[in-house]
Amino acid sequence: MIRRRFPWFSYLVVVTGAVLTVVPFLDMVMTSFKGAGEAGTLPYRFLPEALDLSNYRAAIHQLDLPVLFRNSVIATAVITGSVLFTSSLAGYALAKLRFPGRTLIFRLVLSTMMFPPFLFFIPHFLILVHWPLAGGNDLLGRGGAGLTVSIAALAMPFLVNGFGIFLMRQFMVSIPDEVLEAARIDGAGEFAVWWRIVVPQTRPVLLTLGLLTFVHAWNEYIWALLISTANPDVMTLPVGIQLLQDHVDPTRTMPIVMAGLVLSTTPVLILFLLLQKYYIRGVMLSGLK
Numbered sequence: 001m002i003r004r005r006f007p008w009f010s011y012l013v014v015v016t017g018a019v020l021t022v023v024p025f026l027d028m029v030m031t032s033f034k035g036a037g038e039a040g041t042l043p044y045r046f047l048p049e050a051l052d053l054s055n056y057r058a059a060i061h062q063l064d065l066p067v068l069f070r071n072s073v074i075a076t077a078v079i080t081g082s083v084l085f086t087s088s089l090a091g092y093a094l095a096k097l098r099f100p101g102r103t104l105i106f107r108l109v110l111s112t113m114m115f116p117p118f119l120f121f122i123p124h125f126l127i128l129v130h131w132p133l134a135g136g137n138d139l140l141g142r143g144g145a146g147l148t149v150s151i152a153a154l155a156m157p158f159l160v161n162g163f164g165i166f167l168m169r170q171f172m173v174s175i176p177d178e179v180l181e182a183a184r185i186d187g188a189g190e191f192a193v194w195w196r197i198v199v200p201q202t203r204p205v206l207l208t209l210g211l212l213t214f215v216h217a218w219n220e221y222i223w224a225l226l227i228s229t230a231n232p233d234v235m236t237l238p239v240g241i242q243l244l245q246d247h248v249d250p251t252r253t254m255p256i257v258m259a260g261l262v263l264s265t266t267p268v269l270i271l272f273l274l275l276q277k278y279y280i281r282g283v284m285l286s287g288l289k
Contacts, residue, residue: 034049059263065263079213080217083210090109091168092168109166120157134147168209
């Protein structure tokens with residue numbers, strides 16, 4: 001009713017939301033080009049006096065960017081690939097296969113979404129510390145640091161995602177059973193049915209889940225900081241950017257940190273722009289809110 005009587009109100013809401021979203025990002029970019037002493041001064045100036053690229057050179061030098069970027073890419077790629085694979089398989093099993101305890105398993109998956117992820121960080125860390133035959137541990141998981149000193153520790157707590165399983169299951173329920181039965185009659189096994197019929201039909205939702213997982217894994221900070229304390233060689237970009245504040249000139253801290261943030265957010269922004277149409281389609285098909 002409001003939209004029909006006051007069509008301008010909808011445009012006002014959209015424009016206001018766009019401004020509130022874009023302005024902080026533009027401010028981050030502009031601050032990354034400011035010189036020493038320009039950031040945080042009053043009166044506030046949105047635009048820098050000159051484009052100072054030295055902040056990016058300082059951020060790359062202080063961060064050891066190639067190493068941090070490599071660690072972030074490896075961890076994010078492993079997490080995203082694992083979540084897509086396990087969520088798709090588990091979603092198919094819960095949506096299309098009949099077996100005892102299916103409803104109970106699905107409810108247990110839903111229950112994992114009720115708890116914040118950091119609640120399990122300490123148990124995860126203890127499991128990795130006592131991982132047998134890794135990091136100097138014996139067969140009983142004693143005597144060493146386990147997997148906490150390896151880059152695998154960055155990804156292991158996030159390899160399976162309850163939300164991903166729920167999302168894929170809800171979409172796969174809508175796939176007609178007759179199509180799957182026809183494939184089974186033709187001699188296709190369950191794995192072939194999943195790979196050749198179900199996966200192609202769920203591609204938009206898979207891309208949506210992949211993008212959401214990628215952003216979350218790329219920006220993960222608390223777990224990455226915990227693992228970095230055990231082995232600084234596996235430090236990721238978010239942790240390195242936070243540590244910039246302790247290693248740069250105080251008069252240039254904010255511009256250099258903002259330059260590091262721009263470098264960190266650029267891959268996510270590029271990926272989103274490339275997959276935007278698939279992401280929107282996936283949200284519409286899955287009913288994601």
